[in-house]
Amino acid sequence: MKFRNKIITFSAAVVLLGCTAIAAAPFGGDDSVDYAKDLWALMVKHNLAGKDAIMTRPYTGMPPHGMILELLEQKVTLHDVTGELVVKRNYGGDGLMIGDVINSPDKYLQAITVMFRREAGYDSDNNDWFYAKYAPDGSLMNNPKGMALAGRVAKGMPTGCIACHQGAEGGDFIFNHDRYK
Ligand code: HEC
Structure with a gap:
């Protein structure tokens, strides 16, 4: 009987640990997805993304980001946290030139990769950066495992x-x- 109790306690601990691991998933969980949605809305509000986004002169990039890139930075406040927001627009296409991107940015925009410095303690080992990769329409992109x-x-x-x-x-x-x- 005692032994059985131990097994039950052990199984409960495993289940609990499993749940904690899911809740603390470093990325791709509901919390992160919701946060990224709010961040996108803020970027649109500040004209950093969306149809009225500020355009800069693009420059030639390197992998893994696009062939041609744009970089915009601004301090913003999201959920009462003020931090640096770094927005990188990644453009791609065969033989793409800077002039093509300047004239038709929407045609070649492939992804928007973003880093936002969150509250102290969010990820202290990694300078508290929140990362996100969006498709041009603002939806989040997934890794090969669908996260x-x-x-x-x-x-x-x-x-x-x-x-x-x-x-x-x-x-x-x-x-x-x-x-x-
Ligand atoms: C294999 C390396 C590599 C990976 C993986 C990578 N990056 Fe980068 N990233 C770079 C390099 C190199 C630069 C600077 C050169 C440039 O402008 O492309 C950069 C630049 C950036 C910048 C502009 C700020 C800066 O560091 O200069 C942002 C924002 C960014 N990356 C976001 C992301 C996000 C979000 C992901 C994951 C979805 C990601 N990156 C994955 C190498 C990487």
């Missing part, structure tokens, strides 16, 4: 947003500059 690319994307995995960005010089996870150290 939405939003949150602490691919935390602990050998490839993906965090694994690659942690190699950025300055230790701020940002490649283009070291202002957010």
